[in-house]
Amino acid sequence: MTRPGGAWRNWARTESVRPQRVEYPPTLDAVRRAVRSAAARSLAVKAVGAGHSFSGIAVAPGVLLDLSDLTGIVSVDVDRGRVRLWAGTRLHQIPALLAPHALAMENLGDIDRQSLAGALSTGTHGTGLAFGGIATQVRAVTLVTADGELLTIDEDHEPELLPAVALSLGALGVIVDVTLQCVPAFGLRAVERPEPLDDVVAGLLGRAEAVDHFEFYWFPHTDVALTKTNTRLPPGEPTAPLPPVTRWIDDVVVGNGVHQLVCSAGRVVPPLVPVINRLSARVWGDRTFSDASSRVFTTARSVRFREMEYAVPLERVASAFTEVRELVRARGWRIEFPIEVRTAAADDLWLSTASGRRTGYIAVHRYWRADHREYFAAVEQIMRSHGGRPHWGKMHTRTADDLRTEYPRFDDFVALRDRLDPDRRFRNAYLDRVLGE
Numbered sequence: 275m276t277r278p279g280g281a282w283r284n285w286a287r288t289e290s291v292r293p294q295r296v297e298y299p300p301t302l303d304a305v306r307r308a309v310r311s312a313a314a315r316s317l318a319v320k321a322v323g324a325g326h327s328f329s330g331i332a333v334a335p336g337v338l339l340d341l342s343d344l345t346g347i348v349s350v351d352v353d354r355g356r357v358r359l360w361a362g363t364r365l366h367q368i369p370a371l372l373a374p375h376a377l378a379m380e381n382l383g384d385i386d387r388q389s390l391a392g393a394l395s396t397g398t399h400g401t402g403l404a405f406g407g408i409a410t411q412v413r414a415v416t417l418v419t420a421d422g423e424l425l426t427i428d429e430d431h432e433p434e435l436l437p438a439v440a441l442s443l444g445a446l447g448v449i450v451d452v453t454l455q456c457v458p459a460f461g462l463r464a465v466e467r468p469e470p471l472d473d474v475v476a477g478l479l480g481r482a483e484a485v486d487h488f489e490f491y492w493f494p495h496t497d498v499a500l501t502k503t504n505t506r507l508p509p510g511e512p513t514a515p516l517p518p519v520t521r522w523i524d525d526v527v528v529g530n531g532v533h534q535l536v537c538s539a540g541r542v543v544p545p546l547v548p549v550i551n552r553l554s555a556r557v558w559g560d561r562t563f564s565d566a567s568s569r570v571f572t573t574a575r576s577v578r579f580r581e582m583e584y585a586v587p588l589e590r591v592a593s594a595f596t597e598v599r600e601l602v603r604a605r606g607w608r609i610e611f612p613i614e615v616r617t618a619a620a621d622d623l624w625l626s627t628a629s630g631r632r633t634g635y636i637a638v639h640r641y642w643r644a645d646h647r648e649y650f651a652a653v654e655q656i657m658r659s660h661g662g663r664p665h666w667g668k669m670h671t672r673t674a675d676d677l678r679t680e681y682p683r684f685d686d687f688v689a690l691r692d693r694l695d696p697d698r699r700f701r702n703a704y705l706d707r708v709l710g711e
Contacts, residue, residue, distance in 0.1 A: 282338060284325040285387070286580050287642055288669065293338040300343040302418075302450050309448060309699070310422035312337040318701050321448045323389025324364060327396055327667035328581050330704035331443060339448060341389065347371050348451050356413055358453045361391035369568040376509075377456040381405040381487075382571040391449040396667030397441050397627055399635070400571060401616035402487040402504075403588075406628060410621050411454045412440035417447035420699040428453070438624045438683070438690050443666055445705050446694045461507040462487070462570035465562050466500065474499040475592050478634075482588075482617045487571075489616040492595075494602045494609040495548035504570055513564040534577045537610050537641035547608035579611055582650045583637035583665040584657035585627035588617060591634025594660045598636065598653055607649060611639035624683035627663040637668070666708070674710040 283290035294317060299305045305321075312319040320334035321341055341362030348358040352375055359368070365386040372378055381400040388398060399407030414428035417439065425447065427439045439446060474481070474490050482488045487504035507513070515521075564570075586594050595615060602609055614637040618628045627633060638653050640646035650669060657664075663680050664670035678684045688709060695701075698711070 282322070282325070282334065284327060284332070286326075286328045286578065288328050288580055289330045289333050291333050291335050291338075293334050293336065295337045296340065297337065298340045298343055302344075302416075302424075305339065305341075305344075305418050305448055305450055306422045306424070308337065308339055309418050309420070313420065313422070313697075313699060319448070319699055320444060320702055321361075321391065323362065323392030324387050326385065326388045327392065328669045329396075329667055330702065331396060331667055332392070333702050333704060335702065341391065341448075341450075344450065350375055352377075355456045355458070356453055357456050358414070358451055359390055360451055361389065361449045363390045364388065365390060365393055366572070369566070372456060373459070376459045378459040378567050379408070379454065380411055380457045381408070382568060383408070384571065384573050385575055386568070386572040387575075390452055392667075394440060394452065395442055395444045395449065397625070397665060398667065399616070399618050399628070400487070401489040401618065401635075403482045403617050403619055403632060404486065406619045406621040407441075407623075407626060409441040409623055409626065410619075411456075412436065412452055413455050414453035415439045415449055416451045417694075418450055419447045420695045420697060424450075425694070435690065437622050438687055441623045441625050442687075443625065443705060443709070445691050445700055445709060447700065458509040460509050460567050461511060461513040461564050462567050463505045463507060463513075463562075463564040464570045465503045465505075467560050468498045469501050471497050471499040474501060475595060478592050478615070479588065489614065491612040491614050492599070493551040493612045494599075494607075495551045500612070506567075507564065513566065515565040515569070516561070516563045537577060537644075541610075541641060541644055544608040547610050551610070578642040579639045580642055580646050580650075580669060581637055581639045582646075582653065582669045583614075583635055584654070584662035584670075585618075585633045585635050585665070586657060586660045586662045588632040588634045590660040591615065591617070591636065594634075594656060594662070595636055597656045598638070601652055601656065605648075605652070609638075609649065610641055610644065613638050624687045625666070625681060627665060629681060629683070635665075637665075673707050677708060 280296055281292045297308045299308050318336035321339040322332045344360040344362035350357050365388050383398050383400045394409045397407055417425045419425050427435050485503050486506045490499040490501045492499050616635045618633045620632050621628050664672050
């Protein structure tokens with residue numbers, strides 16, 4: 275978000291910058307003019323969305339392009355279920371835009387505050403072994419390249435590059451519109467309940483393979499997993515949503531208000547954290563309901579936090595999680611935020627964390643006012659030992675030298691970057707670190 279005086283900072287308060295120039299282009303042509311103007315002044319240029327990345331991927335010390343005015347639908351191909359959207363459209367806006375066409379996005383993550391381009395560029399994903407990250411839904415992308423020209427990548431124009439452009443870290447150009455492959459609108463039946471942690475971890479692979487969408491949360495210092503099982507309903511099947519008051523109590527009062535108090539109390543009196551976590555594991559996540567897919571996939575998050583997430587081969591996720599659990603116990607840390615475990619299908623996107631392998635995701639969090647550094651660093655070492663790939667939009671310390679070995683198409687992506695942005699017009703410190711200069 276850009277504040278008065280031109281300062282920008284992300285939601286997690288992990289990154290901030292005062293750009294030399296901030297622009298709010300309302301049209302595609304305005305984006306092209308802004309990029310050309312930056313080039314004429316030898317300034318780097320970065321487009322930003324909602325600022326919901328925890329890493330420095332969107333930091334723009336030169337020209338910051340805020341695409342908030344580039345929102346909504348460009349066009350709809352109802353017969354093929356394809357919808358072209360402006361890149362600045364927020365994920366939470368998309369369900370209402372698709373509703374008149376009886377369409378929905380195939381899968382979503384659990385947060386929907388991001389812009390569409392930001393979610394794609396960082397590899398945002400949900401859960402479900404039959405489903406890839408959001409970028410796997412992309413069928414076409416329009417970029418403004420470093421010279422201010424338009425480049426469309428789709429099934430008729432350089433289709434071999436779509437696996438690179440669909441998840442590009444913002445390194446290839448300014449994404450101005452995206453065509454998504456949507457599906458008929460559908461509902462989800464959600465079953466959320468506490469279960470013995472050891473049983474859930476031991477049976478994780480079978481659970482993930484047996485249902486459409488499975489994930490679990492673990493509050494450190496407890497022996498309980500809070501599981502979430504979502505089953506896709508046939509289009510048009512009636513749903514039974516939670517009553518509005520019940521949903522408000524669960525998601526707003528308990529999920530955010532009480533958790534805010536928990537985090538604040540735990541920071542002041544750390545010995546309270548295990549007691550509070552055990553209480554939280556009892557009062558959260560014991561409900562069954564059904565609703566429109568977007569209302570089940572996503573949850574409201576108002577408690578500010580910091581996050582690191584790693585993708586490991588699916589067969590390694592249980593052992594990696596067990597090592598993290600033992601790490602927390604052995605170090606005697608008081609961790610107030612749950613650990614989240616999800617899964618995803620393999621895909622063919624060049625820089626996807628699930629590229630070429632079925633994947634399990636382990637995400638660790640800390641309250642934003644707590645010191646995350648020692649915890650995250652130790653977890654990162656565990657994830658690296660299991661062949662982990664860091665989520666591009668979340669905190670990590672990896673560099674191009676070691677990331678290159680994790681991605682078979684890494685050098686192909688760098689070569690494409692050399693072609694589309696030889697002067698590194700879209701660079702920043704984060705991209706220099708993870709892709710090289």
